[in-house]
Amino acid sequence: MRLPKFPIPAMQFLTSLTYLSSLRIFAEATGNNLDDCKCQPSQRCWPDSHAWSRLNKTTNGALLKTVPPGIVCYQGPAYDKEACEKISEESKYHTWITQSPFNVMQPGWNGNPCPPTGGAEANGTCNTLLGSPVYVINATNPSQVEAGVKFAKKYNIRLIVKNTGHEFLGRSSGAHSLSIWTHYMRDADFTESFKPKKCSKAKAHSAVTIGSGMQWKDLVLLAHPHGKLVVTGGNPTVGCIGGFMQGGGHSPIGSKYGMAVDQVLEINLVTPSGQYITANECENSEYFWALRGGGGGTFGVVTSATIRTYPTQPITVLSQNFTLTSDDTDIWWDWMAYVHSDIPRISEAGLMGYSFIFDNGTGKVGWAAALTMVNGTAEEASDILKPLYANLTNGKYKDHIIYDQQTYTFPDFMTYFVNFFRAERAGSTAVLPSRLLDARALTEDPTFFAATLKKMWSPYVGAYLGHIVGGPGVAQYKNVDMALNPAWRRTYNHFIAATGWDTPDLRDAVVDHARNVLEYNLRKLAPETGQYLNEALYGSEGWQAANWGSNYPRLFSFKNKIDPNGVLYCFNCVGSEKWVESANGSLCRASWA
Missing domain, CATH: 3.30.465.10 (Uridine Diphospho-n-acetylenolpyruvylglucosamine Reductase; domain 3)
Structure with missing residues (x-):
């Protein structure tokens, strides 16, 4: 079976897209009263060894003391060249990360304590956890989770939860914390x-x-x-x-x-x-x-x-590519605006999936999309796109843009999933300003849409990622009362302007550009929608309304009711504005809270 192939430069970027590592923006706590702060190991309030032993006994031996796996690469008794080489290779893959009680997909969120070195002995020692938890409960049943929550509440310790560690905004790590790891609750x-x-x-x-x-x-x-x-x-x-x-x-x-x-x-x-x-x-x-x-x-x-x-159901996938062959970038962005304006139509007709706009490695811009149809034939799926191609081949674009399409049919969902999706590799640091695009944003003003995409495109941008995952299936639940941002019910395309950096000295410039250019322009493109809270710019302006829309006041009130002491905290989560995290990892109540 032939499988879809995307252009190599796009795939290299996308598979290494380990969202938003090393970008945690800290602020100094405003209060000096230790009673207003979560307890840290250096303080008298921290549980003694007997208390931790009791917790270990209560959880039937499930308590683990954090030891950074990369310690085998550092000077000291734990150094092991062979083990360092092995862990350096394994740590490139998310599969290994999900199986570790300590590691997360984005180690930059927790300061990346003791990163593997490829086998060479690192200069210096591995003697700090930075933003990693101090202890982890390897929970396999609810009673162990109960014990962990009650312990954290009793001793006023920061509590975090890790499932797989596949978390784009660093919410499954935290300094001076107790972590509940649920990975082996797998019935x-x-x-x-x-x-x-x-x-x-x-x-x-x-x-x-x-x-x-x-x-x-x-x-x-x-x-x-x-x-x-x-x-x-x-x-x-x-x-x-x-x-x-x-x-x-x-x-x-x-x-x-x-x-x-x-x-x-x-x-x-x-x-x-x-x-x-x-x-x-x-x-x-x-x-x-x-x-x-x-x-x-x-x-x-x-x-x-x-x-x-x-x-x-059978699944049909269309692998679609557009490539700019001339030097007329204005015609390219005009075409991209036209393609995006057609997304509501193709979504309503039954196509969905993912799209990518990228530099194809030759200095030209390209588009690649994997469009899926559930329980439809290749012919039916292709027919939906005929009006789009007719405009390309007969209109003003024909001498500037070429296209290619391949179709693949899978007999059932399992065959499609295991053949089409691969686990990502860990890789470069990235930042993801995003926006939910509704029909108005996509269709109302193609000229403005084209100008916005062109304005944002620069060496700072690695790719535009389009998630054509809304439409009729999501809209059918619009009358169901839940906390999900209501803007999702009218969304057709969850759009990300993905950027990042390879060296730390570029970080500030990249982050400033992401906030002041990319996020700013995406908001202008769709001012009345919002963003997907799991894939958004860390510290996004007005994140409460952007993540939850009109549901935020009710969520904030409920959080205060059930968790007035902030037993559960994560950055840019509901109620997190009541807390301030400092550069050394201390977590204290904001002065107004």
Whole structure:
């Protein structure tokens, strides 16, 4: 079977796109009272060894003391050249990162303590955790999660949650913290007739109940023998029901079925008070509302959830490429504006997927797209694009732009998923200002759209990433009451202007450009929508409204009600404005809070 191939420069960039590492922007705490700050190991409030031993006993030996895996590359008794070489190679892949209780996809978020050196002994020693947790609970059942939450609350310790560590904004790491690692909570129970608890009148659904450590690469395989598909993310290593689902979870088949959060029927979690509860539309309904789009690591530690399943379907993929052959860049951006203006039409007709605008390595700009159709033939999918190609071949663009299209048909969702998606490699530092683009932004003023894309395009930009994952499937849930940003219900394209840097000396210039040029212009393009909270510029201006729209006041009020002491905190999460994180990792209440 021939598989889709994207131009090499685009794939090199995209597969190394490890979003937003090394960009945490700290501010100094405004309060000096230690009672207003989370406890640190150097302070008297920190639990003694006996307290940690009791926690280890309570969790049946699940407590781990953090030791940076890269310590084997540094001077001292742990140095091991062979082990250093091995870990240096393994650490390039997200698969290894998800299996580590300590590491995260973006180690720059936690200061990247003791990075692997490729086998050579590093100068200096590995004697600091920087932003990594001090202890980790390798949780395999809810009672261990309960114990961890209660311990953190009792001793006023910063608490974080890690599922796979595939987190673009560094929310699964934190200095001076206790981490709850849910990776091995991986049960899966399929049923044809699931009803939420205490909802006797609810309609029964085909569903699967999964533990919070389950990843899409595993659940897709488990669903296949049952003849089912699930509404996945676009990366195999992503956790199914962690921050991905709780933040919304866009999907390569979202224009047909909706977002991952739209599939949730019931959630089991440990609240910030340490109580294990079930949340659905009939029981603990406010938790159920908040957890569907309110963001991970904020309202509780999810231990399992039940999501809808659907009969598996054939999948057709169109691999589409446009390339500028002349030197007329104005005609290129004009064409790109026309292509984007056609996205609502092709979405409504049944195509969905991902697009990329990139420098093809020859100094020319290119477009590559992987457009998916559920339960449709190659002919049906191609017919949808005929009006687009007719405009290219017969109009003003024909002497400037060439195109190529290939089609691939997979017999079922599992075959499509395992052949089409690959785990990302860890790599360069990147920044992702983004915007949700609705029909107005895409179609109302093509001239302005073209000018905006041209204005933003510069050596600072690695690629424009388009996620054509909204449309009718997402809009069908517009009357369902949940915390997800309402702008998603009218979105067709989640658009990212991806930028980054290779050397630290470029960081400030890149970040300034991302905020003052890229994000600024994206907001002008779609001023009344927002952004996807899991893929956005760190410290985005007005992040509350951008992430949640009109739902933010209700979310903020609920957070204050259930977690007044901030047991759960993460940057740019609901209620995080009540806290200030300093350069040394201390976390203190803001002066106004």
